Amino acid sequence: MEKKNKNVLIVGAGIAGMEAAAQLSELGYEINVIEKEALSGGHVNQWYKTFPYFDSSKTVVDFTSRNNEKLNFFTETEITFAEKNGLGFKINTDKNRQILADAVLLATGFEVFDAHRKEEYGYGIFKHVISNADLERNFINGWPEEGNSPRRFAFIHCVGSRDAKAGNLYCSKVCCATAVKQAIEIRQHFPNSEVYCLYMDLRMFGKHYEEMFQAAQEKYGIHFVRARLSEVNQNMDNTLLIKVEDTLTSRPMKLTVDYIVLMSGMEPALKSSELAKFFGLPLDENGFFESAQALVSENKTCVEGVFLAGAATGPKTIVETINDARSAALSIHHYLQNLS
Amino acid sequence: MKPMIVNTLSMYIPTTQTNIDMELKGKERIWEKYQKEIPLNDYYYARSCIRQNFWPGSEQTFIRILQDELGKNILDEKHHTTCSGIAYHCDVVPLETTMTIVARQFSLMSESGYKHFVPSCITSFGVYTEILETWHEFPEIEEKIRKMLSEATGRTFDKPEFLVHPSDVIYALRNEILQKAKYRLVNAKTGEPLKCVDHIGCHYAKMFPEKGVGGAEFPHVLVGMIEAWGGEVVDYPERRTCCGFGFRQYMVQANRGYSIACTKRKFDSMESYKPDLIVTNCPGCPYFLDRWQYVIAEMEGKVYTDDGYGIPVLTYEELAGLVLGYNPWELGLQMHQVSVEPLLEKMGYEYDPTDKYVVGDKNINTRPETPNILKIFNHGEKE
Amino acid sequence: MSDLIQRLKNDVRIKEGLNACIHCGTCTAICPAASFYNYDPRELTAQVQEIIAKNDEKALTELLSSDYIWYCGECMSCKTRCPRNNIPGVIIEALRALSQDTGLFAESEKGRQQLMIKRSIGEWIVDYGYCVVGDKLNLNLFPEQGPNWQWVMDNMKLVFEKQGAHYMEDGEGPMRKVPEEDLEELRKIYDVTGATERFRIIEEVSEKKAKEMGLQFDETHDCEYFKHVYTYNSNKH
Numbered sequence: 001m002e003k004k005n006k007n008v009l010i011v012g013a014g015i016a017g018m019e020a021a022a023q024l025s026e027l028g029y030e031i032n033v034i035e036k037e038a039l040s041g042g043h044v045n046q047w048y049k050t051f052p053y054f055d056s057s058k059t060v061v062d063f064t065s066r067n068n069e070k071l072n073f074f075t076e077t078e079i080t081f082a083e084k085n086g087l088g089f090k091i092n093t094d095k096n097r098q099i100l101a102d103a104v105l106l107a108t109g110f111e112v113f114d115a116h117r118k119e120e121y122g123y124g125i126f127k128h129v130i131s132n133a134d135l136e137r138n139f140i141n142g143w144p145e146e147g148n149s150p151r152r153f154a155f156i157h158c159v160g161s162r163d164a165k166a167g168n169l170y171c172s173k174v175c176c177a178t179a180v181k182q183a184i185e186i187r188q189h190f191p192n193s194e195v196y197c198l199y200m201d202l203r204m205f206g207k208h209y210e211e212m213f214q215a216a217q218e219k220y221g222i223h224f225v226r227a228r229l230s231e232v233n234q235n236m237d238n239t240l241l242i243k244v245e246d247t248l249t250s251r252p253m254k255l256t257v258d259y260i261v262l263m264s265g266m267e268p269a270l271k272s273s274e275l276a277k278f279f280g281l282p283l284d285e286n287g288f289f290e291s292a293q294a295l296v297s298e299n300k301t302c303v304e305g306v307f308l309a310g311a312a313t314g315p316k317t318i319v320e321t322i323n324d325a326r327s328a329a330l331s332i333h334h335y336l337q338n339l340s
Numbered sequence: 341m342k343p344m345i346v347n348t349l350s351m352y353i354p355t356t357q358t359n360i361d362m363e364l365k366g367k368e369r370i371w372e373k374y375q376k377e378i379p380l381n382d383y384y385y386a387r388s389c390i391r392q393n394f395w396p397g398s399e400q401t402f403i404r405i406l407q408d409e410l411g412k413n414i415l416d417e418k419h420h421t422t423c424s425g426i427a428y429h430c431d432v433v434p435l436e437t438t439m440t441i442v443a444r445q446f447s448l449m450s451e452s453g454y455k456h457f458v459p460s461c462i463t464s465f466g467v468y469t470e471i472l473e474t475w476h477e478f479p480e481i482e483e484k485i486r487k488m489l490s491e492a493t494g495r496t497f498d499k500p501e502f503l504v505h506p507s508d509v510i511y512a513l514r515n516e517i518l519q520k521a522k523y524r525l526v527n528a529k530t531g532e533p534l535k536c537v538d539h540i541g542c543h544y545a546k547m548f549p550e551k552g553v554g555g556a557e558f559p560h561v562l563v564g565m566i567e568a569w570g571g572e573v574v575d576y577p578e579r580r581t582c583c584g585f586g587f588r589q590y591m592v593q594a595n596r597g598y599s600i601a602c603t604k605r606k607f608d609s610m611e612s613y614k615p616d617l618i619v620t621n622c623p624g625c626p627y628f629l630d631r632w633q634y635v636i637a638e639m640e641g642k643v644y645t646d647d648g649y650g651i652p653v654l655t656y657e658e659l660a661g662l663v664l665g666y667n668p669w670e671l672g673l674q675m676h677q678v679s680v681e682p683l684l685e686k687m688g689y690e691y692d693p694t695d696k697y698v699v700g701d702k703n704i705n706t707r708p709e710t711p712n713i714l715k716i717f718n719h720g721e722k723e
Numbered sequence: 724m725s726d727l728i729q730r731l732k733n734d735v736r737i738k739e740g741l742n743a744c745i746h747c748g749t750c751t752a753i754c755p756a757a758s759f760y761n762y763d764p765r766e767l768t769a770q771v772q773e774i775i776a777k778n779d780e781k782a783l784t785e786l787l788s789s790d791y792i793w794y795c796g797e798c799m800s801c802k803t804r805c806p807r808n809n810i811p812g813v814i815i816e817a818l819r820a821l822s823q824d825t826g827l828f829a830e831s832e833k834g835r836q837q838l839m840i841k842r843s844i845g846e847w848i849v850d851y852g853y854c855v856v857g858d859k860l861n862l863n864l865f866p867e868q869g870p871n872w873q874w875v876m877d878n879m880k881l882v883f884e885k886q887g888a889h890y891m892e893d894g895e896g897p898m899r900k901v902p903e904e905d906l907e908e909l910r911k912i913y914d915v916t917g918a919t920e921r922f923r924i925i926e927e928v929s930e931k932k933a934k935e936m937g938l939q940f941d942e943t944h945d946c947e948y949f950k951h952v953y954t955y956n957s958n959k960h
Contacts, residue, residue: 116369119557120804125366162745163806200747230752230804233577236612241577245748245757250766252757387897393857396897397886404887418895419905421852429797431819432837432845432925435736436916444908466799478735492911542798549803556803582755586796589756591844592836593864594956598796600867602755634869672886677869697874699881708874716871 006336007032009091009101011079011275014042015318016310017107018064019325020332025070027333032099034074034091040065042109048139050318051181052208060318064325074099078271082278087339088305089279102339103305103332106275106289107325110266110311113160113168121159121262122232128240129232129260131159132175135182143189150193150258153186154242155179156229157199161265170286172265173315176203179263180216187220195220196255198227198244206317227253232260266315279306288314299328307332367558374555378512379502383414384454386445388461389422390623391655397672398657399460402506405660410516414458420448425463429587436488439481442471443489447497457500458509462622465505466543469551472499505544507621507656511553511561514568522665525571527616528688533572534616537651538562539606539629541622542582556580562619565656569663578609583625590628603632607644607651614645617683618653629653634677637714648715650678662687669695681717693717725780727825732775734817740810741775744768750801750811760960762794764801764811771814787822790960793833823921826928833960835952838929841922842944849909852901857890864944864953 006029010017013035021031039045041064047057074093081092088102115123115131123129128150130138138144157179161172176199183195197216202224204210216222227244235241239256246253268287276283281301282290289312292300299307309328310321383406391399406412423445428438449457459465475482489495510517525534540559545552554560557580563573584602589595606629610618620626633650637643644651653676654662661671668689673680674696684691696717697707710716724732731737750764751757757764774783786792795815802810819828828834844854858876862868875882883890888897913919926942933940933948940948 116366119370119555122366124369125363125558127362158747158806164742164808165804165806200745227752228747228749228806230749231580233579234575235577243752245751245763245765247746247748247751247765250751250763252751252754389854392853392888392897393855393860396883396888399897400887416895418893418899419902421901421905421909422848422854424848424854426854427840427844427848429816430837430840430844431816431823432840432921433848433913434820434824434917434921435734435816437913437918440912440916441909444912474735474739477739481735488915489912492915493908495908542800546799546803580800581753582796582798582800584755584796586755586798588793588836588840589796592839592952593954594836594952595833596867597956598755598759598794601759602796631867631869635867670886674882675871675875677871699878699885706874706878709870711870 006030006102006339007100008103008105008332008336009034009089009099010105010107012042012107012109012269012310012312013037013040013073013075014107014109014310015044015060015064016109016312016321016325017042017105018068019322020105020107020309020329021071022064022067023326023329024332025067027329029333029336030072031070032072032074032101034077034079034093034099036076036078038075040068040073040075043112044318046133046140047136049181049185051177052206052212054181064322079275079278082275103307103336104279105307105309105328105332106279106312107309107328108269108272108275108312110315111269113166113172113264113267115159115262115264117166118159118262120231121156121229121260122234122240123262126232126234126240127238128258129262131262131264132178132182133264135261139185139189149190151190152194152196152257153183153259153261154196154198154229154255154257155183155261155263157197157263158228159262159264160267162200168265168267168286170314171203173203174317175263175265176201177206177209177212177317179261180204180209180213180222182261183222184212184216184220187222195222196257197222197224198229199224200226200228206319225253229260266311269312272312279303281306284314286314288312299324299331305335307335370558371554371560374550374553374560376504376508376551376553377502378504378508379456380512381412381456382454383412383456383458383509384449384452384500385414385416386420386423386457386459386464388459388464388623389426390627391460394627394675395623395655395658395672397670397675398655401657401661401666401671402460402510405517405657405664406509409520409664410513415452415454417448417452420445423459423461423464423467425461425467426587428467429463430591431588436485438467439471439485440488440492442468443485443497444493444495446499447489447493447495449500450496450498455498455501457503458506459503460506460623462505462541462543463624465503466547468503469548472503473548475499505621507544507561508553510656510660511564514565517660517663518568521569521663523663523687523689525566525569525659525663525687527686529686533570534683534686535574535614536566536571537574537576537579537610537613537615537618538566539579539583539618539620539622539625541620541625544621562621562656565659566619569659574610574613574615576610576613578606581606583620583622583628584632585624585628599628600632600635603628604636607633607636610651611644615651616686618651619656619659620653621656626653626655630676630678634711634714638711641713643714645682647682649682649717650714652676652678652680652683654680662689665690667691678714679717725778725783727780727783727821728775728778731783731817731821734820736813736817737771737775740813740817741768741771742807742809744772744809745807747806749804749806750809753800753804754795754811755798755800756794756796760794762791764795767791768809768811768814771818784827787818787825787827788830788834790831790833792818792822793831793836794960823925826924828925829928829932832955832957835929835932837925839949839953841925842949845918845922849906849913852906852909853898857898
């Protein structure tokens with residue numbers, strides 16, 4: 001059978017889905033992409049610059065969209081049902097379409113932890129408590145005009161992560177590097193600002209991350225305090241009073257700041273459990289999709305013909321996501337070759 | 341009688357414009373999450389050690405409001421005792437002792453035919469909740485306590501169907517109380533809502549947030565009352581801080597610095613908001629918020645209001661009693677070191693100021709000594 | 724496993740309150756005791772964790788003999804915050820219980836204060852049925868009560884009557900005289916549940932300690948030792 005007769009359904013048009021789609025379409029497969037938003041590009045669409053080199057996020061989105069005209073998009077569409085159909089799959093959508101697929105790639109990405117859930121942080125109550133996602137939007141859309149320039153910022157690591165009370169025990173991996181990046185961006189944007197990073201551990205694991213951190217300290221004078229946010233209160237002048245312990249000096253500490261940025265972690269995409277049920281897939285203890293094997297088969301699942309790419313299996317950086325998408329494309333290619 | 345689930349939001353009455361929309365929406369989100377099933381009748385009342393001593397009028401007012409105003413059924417019987425909560429948190433009695441005394445209280449409730457247990461004290465509420473949760477998670481401990489109670493007293497017990505605090509009950513009935521209100525929490529001269537600081541006892545919701553109306557961070561139980569009755573709630577940075585009882589940190593004189601320092605921190609934080617009153621739902625908290633103002637005045641010359649009288653501190657029953665127009669001296673306001681009269685004046689309250697210290701039918705004219713710094717209303721004469 | 728360590732582990736409050744600390748400090752951040760004393764609930768939790776993991780009886784004995792476990796005010800603010808669901812305030816309860824039952828409480832300045840609490844709250848429960856009794860909270864022991872309370876005490880019965888209460892009389896109501904048969908039940912509960920035994924240890928160990936310290940000791944609130952533990956503060960906290 002010719003490749004041209006084989007088609008792949010890619011669920012999610014974020015950069016994982018798009019990179020895999022670009023690769024697979026180049027290999028000659030027919031690609032259907034189903035996406036719940038109106039645009040492709042996923043979360044990266046809403047980000048300003050990337051770490052650690054401060055390249056624009058738009059570049060990444062544009063790159064992964066390079067073969068878009070070869071793809072069949074079903075945007076603002078969600079899966080309502082799926083089942084096996086011979087060797088392939090039959091998928092129904094909420095727009096009353098039925099899609100047949102020889103292989104399915106779940107690239108459903110992630111959800112940003114809803115910081116409202118950390119009630120003691122005052123997100124959604126105090127105006128100047130914002131999330132990492134909100135901050136990116138502020139950089140894209142422009143900071144709100146407010147009398148005086150905000151001067152003091154506190155970045156709070158581990159929001160919704162490593163937290164039994166938030167329901168997520170795991171580390172979301174990318175937030176530390178994001179915090180350092182955003183802290184630097186704030187220092188650049190507000191030259192008179194004073195910025196604190198309140199961290200638990202600094203996950204500077206990637207290429208050039210440690211150097212970025214050092215620059216944050218030396219070039220940008222960002223204060224790193226090993227502390228976890230315990231409580232936020234608002235003063236009469238709308239500044240924010242935060243309570244932490246500086247754990248390296250064992251002293252309770254109060255800090256008055258103008259803005260608090262909550263580094264919300266990555267959670268599984270909202271419909272993960274529903275999709276898992278349709279395709280008969282297990283979820284791991286944190287609700288992300290479970291791979292066939294953690295080390296050597298991250299892109300495969302226990303169901304033949306269903307594959308995984310990107311943050312659908314757990315928090316990932318952009319470079320990891322791109323590589324993972326390519327790896328998934330290759331796995332799918334081999335699978336489809338062996339079918340015939 | 342089947343308890344009704346109280347939809348806390350449907351009773352929310354929007355108030356002044358001081359809360360910006362976002363703040364309100366954010367808080368409402370949280371209040372919606374922490375709704376609590378509060379039975380509306382048939383209560384077994386277990387009194388509080390501290391309230392019986394210092395705020396007896398408050399406990400009597402609770403019974404009066406429920407029975408006389410709202411026609412509810414509440415049992416006040418004489419065989420119950422302390423739950424030993426203070427001794428427990430001073431660590432002087434073993435955990436099993438407190439659990440068995442609690443079991444005895446439940447036994448008294450069961451044998452009286454009641455299922456809704458209402459402990460007057462916040463520490464009690466925390467202790468009862470903690471014990472029920474522990475028994476739920478470790479049923480072998482419940483078994484052991486049943487045996488101990490039986491061995492000591494021959495008693496058996498049923499666990500309550502509902503455990504709620506009296507402030508939950510007043511909260512659930514705040515609109516009914518509003519129907520009978522003679523006064524609102526409003527400045528009679530200016531028409532402005534009175535600025536009220538709400539202070540929630542730590543043991544109400546910090547241990548088990550889902551057992552408190554509104555949870556631990558933005559509790560709604562007193563906010564709901566204040567706003568229903570016309571007042572305005574003042575939030576301030578040290579709102580969630582403990583009043584500083586600290587149990588042994590107060591009981592032992594050598595430790596008392598902890599207690600006063602903690603309370604002072606709250607006063608220093610709330611001062612610039614110029615509150616007209618503080619309302620609390622814990623027995624100990626009003627004691628400390630009241631007495632330490634006196635001590636700070638005498639030690640440091642500092643009073644937290646411009647008029648020199650200090651910020652009046654009320655229990656929620658005293659607040660409800662004022663809204664209903666009760667005689668302040670039946671409410672027990674004369675038990676407060678910080679004079680409550682400035683508040684009564686603000687409310688345009690009709691009362692007899694000269695009756696404050698009059699006791700007995702022989703009209704014995706007694707008076708306390710006045711402090712050096714803290715000003716006191718005395719027999720209608722301002723001092 | 725050392726017996727002392729096992730006794731600690733058997734306390735349900737250790738089972739509920741100790742779940743491995745990640746040193747985030749959210750407990751210390753809002754702990755009143757941490758802001759007034761050289762006390763750190765994070766460090767305490769980590770210490771207890773280590774002690775149990777290493778079966779270190781010597782370290783546990785030292786901890787139970789120190790002032791460190793007596794600073795907490797048991798407000799439980801820490802419980803709201805810990806991302807590992809530890810509860811330092813409840814771990815403290817378990818430590819204080821063991822410290823008294825082993826007699827080690829008398830080795831520390833703050834621990835010795837338990838005698839005062841036993842002889843007040845502890846005894847008032849079975850003597851009156853209340854943890855606190857108004858006319859015992861006099862201005863000698865509690866000067867902060869203020870002159871208004873002195874007036875209340877001077878006119879107790881009548882002040883109570885005005886509020887619909889009957890101080891120390893039969894019947895229902897606030898500060899009623901709790902019937903003797905109910906107090907008897909509390910006494911029996913004390914016996915069966917170990918309170919009587921703990922009180923006995925507190926008295927016995929305190930008496931020994933008083934001898935060591937050269938302070939006069941008897942069963943009243945006026946003896947030298949009682950006054951000392953009630954008022955003495957080394958100001959080294």
